[in-house]
């Protein structure tokens with residue numbers, strides 16, 4: 378690697394953060410904009426700022442040239458002359474959600490589809506203004522999606538690109554199946570040159586290949602995450618990984634006599650047996666916290682394997698294409714039919730406890746939907762569902778919002794620019810009708826989503842993908 382490459386990487390990062398204006402948007406994108414003005418006052422709004430601070434009632438947020446200019450009590454607001462003022466009494470403003478496991482592909486038991494059209498729209502419609510793709514099955518689709526969004530041609534969130542998954546020989550057909558450290562380095566180098574900023578390892582990679590890949594990514598200033606199994610959490614921490622996906626569900630630290638570099642078949646049994654407040658679990662958490670390894674919660678996708686959950690939502694069924702809907706509902710029925718022998722309720726509770734313990738120990742937790750599995754956790758909708766599941770885990774509402782916003786920005790290294798409702802940051806905000814602190818389900822009622830201070834009509838974006846999820 379030359380010094381020039383490094384300088385380029387550093388130069389490219391802020392470009393994606395430059396504010397986008399209404400004037401730079403295509404006709405298609407403009408058709409979803411409901412607040413095009415560059416100076417806007419959101420008056421009488423409740424603010425949950427994403428830092429974990431208590432909610433502030435009756436505030437005015439002033440947006441100017443794509444940034445948050447001021448957040449003050451409404452009675453003291455100095456609204457600039459010529460500003461468009463929106464009276465948002467009864468509404469709540471939160472930071473744009475930062476989706477840390479937000480693929481642009483989608484699966485059911487019967488299909489895996491790149492959602493080039495519907496995913497970016499649904500994310501934005503749900504208040505998700507930044508995503509990390511966290512493993513691509515069609516990386517050039519994602520590279521071009523990001524370019525289209527950044528150029529103002531397509532509505533969608535800011536995208537942090539992740540390259541294709543790296544796994545071991547015999548793994549999934551959509552992944553790079555890596556046998557040697559040299560191969561791992563070659564793949565990282567290639568995709569780094571193509572502009573991805575994250576990499577992700579999958580369940581059958583070897584320690585040698587993972588270690589080499591991480592080292593190569595770090596040389597370029599890029600980051601590495603994993604949905605692991607063959608390499609345990611503690612081993613991955615030792616290899617220098619930056620984040621771990623899914624939390625407890627993918628943690629193979631507790632399998633006794635584990636054959637190294639192999640994904641054990643009895644991992645789930647070990648997770649159901651280990652003492653949650655015992656030394657083994659504490660050792661994993663301490664290793665992660667001491668080495669600043671963040672974790673991303675994806676409760677919404679695992680909940681799909683929990684019999685009779687989540688509650689069926691009309692908006693999910695409406696967004697799905699008929700065949701995808703049938704595939705989802707049929708797998709859901711099979712899960713219900715096996716409810717008596719399901720270990721998922723217990724495993725889910727343990728995963729929630731692990732996330733709480735991790736945060737309590739000082740760990741940095743982000744969250745994301747992961748719109749895969751049996752197909753009921755849709756882009757954006759599942760990010761919102763995570764809010765309720767984090768509350769169920771025992772997090773306070775303001776803490777859950779922080780996990781979904783500022784913590785993600787911190788993991789991505791963009792927390793100086795976005796992630797909280799703070800003067801000086803980019804105006805990425807979700808306006809919600811109602812009070813999600815008192816009534817969690819209202820997190821679904823996003824009315825306007827601001828990205829770069831441009832206000833998008835959330836229901837209109839959502840309506841534009843009806844019947845499309847599962848096809849395009």
Ligand SMILES: [Zn+2]
Nearest residue numbers: 478511512747
């Ligand atoms: Zn994933």
